[in-house]
Amino acid sequence: MEFTAGGRLELRLTRSDVGKRVSVRRVIQEGPAGRKFTDTVGVLTSWDNGVLLITRKTGERVRIEESSLVAGKVVPPAPARRRGPAATFPELARVAARAWQPVESERLGEWELRAAVQAEPREARPRGEVVGRRAGFTRRANSVLPLGDPGRPLDVALDRVREWYAARGLPAYVQTATGAEGTQELLCAGLEERGWVREVSAELRIAALAPVADLDRSGEPGRGGEPGGPGGGVELSREPGAGWLDRYQRKGVSEVALKVLCAGPSVWFATVRGENEDRGADGVVVPAAIGRCVVDGRWASFAAVEVDPARRRQGLATAVMAALARRALDEGASAALLQVEAENEGARGLYDRLGFTTHHAYQHYRAPEGTTRSTA
Template identity: 70%
Template sequence: MEISATGRFEVRITAADVGKRVSVRRLSEPGDPSAKFTDTVGVLTSWDDGVLLITRKDGQSVRIPESTLVAGKTVPAARARRRGPAATYEELARVSARAWQPVESERLGAWELRAAVQGTPPEARPRGAGAGRRTGFTRRANSVLPLGDPGLPLDAALRAVRRWYDERGLPAYVQTATGAAGTQELLCAELERRGWVREVTSELWTGALAPVADRAEGSGVVLSRTADRTWLTRYQRKGVSEVALRVLSSGPSVWFATVPGADGAAPAAIGRCVVDGRWAGFAAVEVDPEQRRRGLATAVLAALARRALDEGASAAWLQVEADNAGARALYAGLGFAAHHAYHHYREPADTDGYGPS
């Protein structure tokens, strides 16, 4: 906290510091002798009508009345990570997007509108707010990737986004990130201010590839270029369509791993890897619940990692949900660590379907 030469706390931030990383201290109940201090560190995303909005590393926004502040200062960006490969948010966002490629996309300035739905002629697509809305296969291939300026004021850009997805019978989602240099805390705050609802939050982790490849030998892991019927019997997303298969097979260099089950049963474990330059992206690592804790997930990752190394990759990324304790422990043990959090915001359910005009 910022303390003056006289030993008193000082508030050294103003509304002009919106967009900067700050650290503030506040009193829970000003004037109450038993009140407690609370510290908050994050990006100052707004300061309006006497209330500060600070977005923390995990993407959660904290509202702080100006009257409760006792200290505050701007703080430098987080130090460069020492574990795992160095990478910018934008690099990882583009790499992970290429691993889940849409069937259809369109540019809106520096925003990419992405959709993965069955091909339907425009005249046959459902129209109007909520008409025949579907949920496309994986939000990553059915959401906006906003890496810069859309070339329009935000409200106009969001109206265009909602119209584009509405024409395809899909709800509009915007994918954002928080917690690293160059992420989108300000955009998150603006979306929430407009009633967009955050439905999903996960983390993208990175790590060195060689230590994963050095783990236990393949344990009968079979690698293939295609997700065959056997692989799909273990995949948790049931009823995979032709579009889903197209998305699963998309990417610069895609590999599927299978640990066969006994007597032709569903596989004991599966996994997917997309090799893209120096990066290998792991996904769809699933193990038969009755065969967990036997090292099968590690064997799948190791086999895929060795193949990725052969193709020239040196670093790895994967996505993990915040409440998946087992997966987090596995990946941490393999040397992975969180790089940033990412979120999917769904359009608000207003009556006209497009928001403010």
């Protein structure tokens, strides 16, 4: 990475560059053998009191003492990926949100407050506050989607967010993204300055759809999914059966959860029957593998790919995704997306093999405990 002009290191950054993507070099060690340096690339999210905060594409924030800097400059956005479909962050964020639709929502400027919580009688305090917290089904349907300007100062907007979720007995979450052009590093910094805590870090990955549809259980191009072929035995339906829900790892699938799972432009559920007709405690046959796909224009959003632990590494997850991909192709889709938590190494390895690449990272920030008013 070149920082020099005529062989001389230069610091070509000012506080007016906050919000831009930058690259800096700083001293991390001084000794008899000389200085040791390290480079950091990310969005400059603040520069106050002699400290720079740079948010990397993963959402990690790096604090850098101004006195340690030896070079720095503004750099262009990360180069476009060479594989997979072209896509922007706003497009992907909206498609992913439509795949996990809330039961109720409210606009706050360009933000969308989203909730999917079981409706039930609520005990209220004298001021109308709900006693206790209730569970919402999936953070993706129970968090703010902040695409744009809330139409008011951030502190006022966050107060409204906390009030709205408190009225529903839920903790307040804001979903943010980092690591691509147009993502929300400055909002992440603003939330952390106000004490919001990052609880979940994940990746949104994309791929061309046709290669996924042409995979067999080994992960290689083949007959995948043809009757009698290596990917056969995958059943597709418009609604999840009792067995599908038994295999699904989330506990307590409620009426609201079913509404979220079945909502979307065109929803498909995949099931692979167990070889030995395994049955759950309720006597329902539990599938060996399941999956879900929402077809939305050119996009196919994959989720809920689960495999019986005793049947893993047999290609069932690949077979499920291939069958769903073929259905999505039949409906006119050409691109695939999915979301995977950063710590789920097994799933990330599978999606690597299927050709999915990371477009951006996303995080869920939870409001701090205490009073409604946030402090900077």
